[in-house]
Amino acid sequence: MSELKLPSIDYAAVAPILIMLGAALVGVLVEAFVPRRSRHLAQLTLALLAVLAALTMVVLNADDRLITAGTAIAVDGPTLFLQGAILVLAAMALLLIGERALERGGAFVAQAAVTAESADDRRQAEGASGATEVYPLTTFAIGGMLIFVAANDLLTMFIALEVFSLPLYLLCALARRRRLLSQEAALKYFMLGAYASAFFLFGVALIYGFTAGVPGRSSGVDFATINAAVTESPASRVLLFAGMALLAIGLLFKAAAAPFHVWTPDVYQGAPTPVTGFMAACTKVAAFGALLRVFHVAFASANWDFTPVLGVVAVLTMLVGAVLAVTQTDIKRLLAYSSIANAGYLLVGVLAPSKDGLSGTMFYLVAYGFSVLAAFAVVTLVRDGDGEATHLSRWAGLGRRSPFYAALFTFILLAFAGIPLTSGFTSKFAVFGPALAEGRAWLVVAGVLTSMVLAFPYLRVVVMMWLSEPGESTPTVAVPGALTSAALMIGVVATLVLGIAPAPLLDLATGAAEFVR
Amino acid sequence: MSNFPFLSVLTVAPLVGALVVALLPRHRPELAKQVAFVWSLLVLVLSVLMWITFKVGGDRFQFRESYPWIPNWGVHFTFAADGIALVMLMLIAVLVPLVILASWHDAESSKRSVPVYFALLLVLECTMIGVFAAADVFLFYVFFEVMLVPMYFLIGSYGGHQRQYAAVKFFLYSLVGGLFMLAAVIGLWVVGGKTFDWQALSQVDISTGTERWLFLGFFLAFAIKAPFFPFHTWLPDAGGAAPAGAAALLVGVLDKVGTFGILRYCLPLFPDAAKWFAPWALALGLIGIIYAALLAVGQNDLKRLVSYTSIAHFGFIGVGIFAFTTQAGTGAVLYMVNHGLATGLLFLVVGMLIARRGSALITDFGGAGKLLPVLAGVLFFAGLASLALPGTAPFVSEFLVLIGSFTVNKPVAVIATVGIILAAAYVLWMVQRTTQGTLNPALTEVDGMRRDLNLREKVVVAPLIALIVLLGFYPKPVTDVINPAVQATMDDIGRTDPAPSVGTVQEAAK
Structure with a gap:
């Protein structure tokens, strides 16, 4: 290596990432200099404007198909589609996070580290104004996700993983109510997330070793090099398999696939509900975006080696998610297990190595993101004096008390259950069809069988809401502020539209379903 | 008159009626009943006209209409009726007004919204007509599944003793069958060259093993729907708990979807x-x-x-x-x-x-x-x-x-x-x-x-x-x-x- 050359960077192509990270930095400054009263409004506006600006850049870049910043960033169809998806879903999540009408000071506390149940803690829960740090944190996380889906080498991917994970660990600890659960969730997520990152990094090291010795190429962890190494490397295949397995553990952890899912229910339950929605929608898009790129670009030639293993993981994920969802009594935990099962369905799409499989998976991610955010938006509304009433028994008879919101939630649940005319059905079709076309019939059968199991918990909630008599303890639905209403309606309308007229988004996904290599 | 899009209009008309009825104020139950009844009579009149227009001894499928829906998957809104579908459509059109008339006071005893009850009946009519009129396998599947939703609420909200249990059992049984069919539908789509058109699919040659699996997927759904022994246990519960009018439609029409499906899909495909x-x-x-x-x-x-x-x-x-x-x-x-x-x-x-x-x-x-x-x-x-x-x-x-x-x-x-x-x-x-x-x-x-x-x-x-x-x-x-x-x-x-x-x-x- 004689001299270091600075790689040229296509700034327009990476603009969405720069905008989000820049906005996050400005957000930190706002936190320091803007007076407390106007901080919330300023931060929310800043974050939303940044998302909007980044989205505009994504749209303007729509025809980009390039690799920039050396080989670190790939801006291609899947990148742009998934970045757009993350940004749109993040905007909805920001609306939920910014809601202040439901609870004095919002759903977040200012100081996460105060001992739970102490006097300080109670004062904080009673209505001290909430933290506005959530906005820069969220913005950082979004920025990290945008890098994550664009990363074209494993080191960039690792850094992006950390950039979006660390803010999420913090956000989980900020719930205003049930502080102990929230702190536990954050710690658990952080510990397990740290392990997953370590696995990922170890995997990167092994893969780096594996790429050594390919004639005419220096070793590296960018995807083109890895792809060449898979077919040509003289090194032991054990390195490849071990490396792939360790990388997969890191990524499947974020995607909440079994057996790396155990954090999901606790974290989903403990985290503030808007953050849970953000994780369920955006983290999922980011994690699967990375999975798609790693397994379709870097390891594409090792298809025969990883498919059986990942297939077993997919079946296990669907099974665990569906079966355990049946026994849940808390709506947030139920949605957590449902999101695990959905990770399984998405893996079915990942394992269909075709253009249709790729576009179907991306379609699924968007459709699921909208529905799950709408679901969590309703969860934030069902509340009593102690905050959200998440125990299922409390939802009994909700359909009588608040028919409108119960109807919306029923619609979302029917979508999760895959009833036609909802996006849940079209998205299942979008992943199962290509999987079957690629000869993965066993995965599709597993998907269908678990869908049957999974229908039961959803139906139980519908029964609770509509067919049970309202009890003494049935909470009312708080009248949502404009922000939550907007997020909820966007989610519901998207679920309906993508169920009835999925063609435009499918076209978009199909047009984008080609990686640059 | 023979070019009139009978089937799509027949499918959509009850849905429009349902919306109208559902939007009527809750304290005007009589008006809701009258509107629902008159609307179902209009559907009957239209069906009779269709019956008259149907050419006996003409083409096997008549009143064919086709509009693109999801071009990426080759899904169309294709409607067409053969003689079997025609008589079933007639049966629906005759039964629904009578059921509405018979259910005049059924919803009042349940403390729940009366207009919604009649709106649900009309939604049910829309899905029932759709399922018999569809000539696109995807469209058929959509109606087949969506049909569950109004029936579920009719049983669950307005039924009698053990209505919750019966409604959930009905829904789950049908959904299980439906999901087996979904797997078969996707399989058929893949082997049939990514089309859902019934007539194109009936020309496709399928290998013996695949054909048997696909048959089983469809047959299971229809056997549960019909219901045949041993998949029948949901029907006595659902029929026992449903209000009489809904039960008449459940047994009189809904279950025929199973036998109709066998005739239309299992045998020819x-x-x-x-x-x-x-x-x-x-x-x-x-x-x-x-x-x-x-x-x-x-x-x-x-x-x-x-x-x-x-x-x-x-x-x-x-x-x-x-x-x-x-x-x-x-x-x-x-x-x-x-x-x-x-x-x-x-x-x-x-x-x-x-x-x-x-x-x-x-x-x-x-x-x-x-x-x-x-x-x-x-x-x-x-x-x-x-x-x-x-x-x-x-x-x-x-x-x-x-x-x-x-x-x-x-x-x-x-x-x-x-x-x-x-x-x-x-x-x-x-x-x-x-x-x-x-x-x-x-x-x-x-x-x-x-x-x-x-x-x-x-x-x-x-x-x-x-x-x-x-x-x-x-x-x-x-x-x-x-x-x-x-x-x-x-x-x-x-x-x-x-x-x-x-x-x-x-x-x-x-």
Whole structure:
């Protein structure tokens, strides 16, 4: 290596990432200099404007198909589609996070580290104004996700993983109510997330070793090099398999696939509900975006080696998610297990190595993101004096008390259950069809069988809401502020539209379903 | 007139009506009922026009319309009706107004919104029409699944005893079947070259193994829907808990989707698999006939009893379909219509009886005919129609099924005949214990038991009685429509009727 050359960077192509990270930095400054009263409004506006600006850049870049910043960033169809998806879903999540009408000071506390149940803690829960740090944190996380889906080498991917994970660990600890659960969730997520990152990094090291010795190429962890190494490397295949397995553990952890899912229910339950929605929608898009790129670009030639293993993981994920969802009594935990099962369905799409499989998976991610955010938006509304009433028994008879919101939630649940005319059905079709076309019939059968199991918990909630008599303890639905209403309606309308007229988004996904290599 | 898009308009019209009714204020229940009734009459008028326009002896599929829906997957809004679909559409159009009229006061006892009840009935009509009118497998599947939602709420929100349990059981059973079908639908789409068009798919050659799996996926969904033994356990619960009007539609029309699906999808799309599985399907049908009839004899709940009789009748329909002769097939389709009329009538009358007594238990009745002579008479007639007495419409169809299957498979026909005897047992015994014999003194203390049929109820039962008698003596208008369609279906699976005495051309060629 004689001299270091600075790689040229296509700034327009990476603009969405720069905008989000820049906005996050400005957000930190706002936190320091803007007076407390106007901080919330300023931060929310800043974050939303940044998302909007980044989205505009994504749209303007729509025809980009390039690799920039050396080989670190790939801006291609899947990148742009998934970045757009993350940004749109993040905007909805920001609306939920910014809601202040439901609870004095919002759903977040200012100081996460105060001992739970102490006097300080109670004062904080009673209505001290909430933290506005959530906005820069969220913005950082979004920025990290945008890098994550664009990363074209494993080191960039690792850094992006950390950039979006660390803010999420913090956000989980900020719930205003049930502080102990929230702190536990954050710690658990952080510990397990740290392990997953370590696995990922170890995997990167092994893969780096594996790429050594390919004639005419220096070793590296960018995807083109890895792809060449898979077919040509003289090194032991054990390195490849071990490396792939360790990388997969890191990524499947974020995607909440079994057996790396155990954090999901606790974290989903403990985290503030808007953050849970953000994780369920955006983290999922980011994690699967990375999975798609790693397994379709870097390891594409090792298809025969990883498919059986990942297939077993997919079946296990669907099974665990569906079966355990049946026994849940808390709506947030139920949605957590449902999101695990959905990770399984998405893996079915990942394992269909075709253009249709790729576009179907991306379609699924968007459709699921909208529905799950709408679901969590309703969860934030069902509340009593102690905050959200998440125990299922409390939802009994909700359909009588608040028919409108119960109807919306029923619609979302029917979508999760895959009833036609909802996006849940079209998205299942979008992943199962290509999987079957690629000869993965066993995965599709597993998907269908678990869908049957999974229908039961959803139906139980519908029964609770509509067919049970309202009890003494049935909470009312708080009248949502404009922000939550907007997020909820966007989610519901998207679920309906993508169920009835999925063609435009499918076209978009199909047009984008080609990686640059 | 023949270019009028009958099928799409028929599908959409009830949905529009449902929206109108649902938006009516909750405190104007009478207005909602009237609007719903008039709307369903409009649908009936349109259906009659369609029936008149249908060219008997013309193309197999008529009124074909096709609009693109999801081009990426080759999904179209394709509607088309053959004779089988046409008679089922007619049945729906006739039954829904009568059910609305019969359910006039059903929703009031439930404390729930009355307009919503009638809106749900109209939504149900939309999905039922859609499922029979669809000629695109994807579209069919969509209606097949969506149909569950209004029915689920009709049972769950407006039903009687154990309605929650029954509604969930109904939904889950149907959904399980539907998801098996979804897997098969996707499989069919993949092997069929990514199209959902029925006519294109029926030309596709499928390897034997795949064909059998796909057949099973579809058949399972339809066997649960119909329901055939041993997938039937949801029906007595759902039928017992549903309000009488909804139950009449559930058994009269909804379940026919299962048998219709077998005729439209299982046989023409997977002919070899259908032949391979036929002995099993026949066995299920026979077990259903005997087993359900025996259970019906032992029932003490009127609505559950009627539900069990239906399962027995579906056994007959199944036998008729899988005998693979034109007579038996025509009989099966005719049975679908006649069963809708007869059992629909029986359910509605039983519902009137239950509404008066406030109980569905047979032991709570006894000698009710002395208080309610007209109602008891109608019940007796509905019972006789249900046991297929000669002169009533079901006799014609049952007879066709039996002779049609006798020509090819004598043991099956003989065993099925036992079902007729059992039918007499459960119907007559039920009639005897409720309306005949000594008067149960408790009945005289119930106010409702002194009111015989009022004008509204007479208007409900009269058309059904007339149709049952008419089709009992002169089924030709219906069989003329059904026959070519059944013939075409039998051609699809390559079966010809055994010749009675002289050899046919095909046989000579062999």
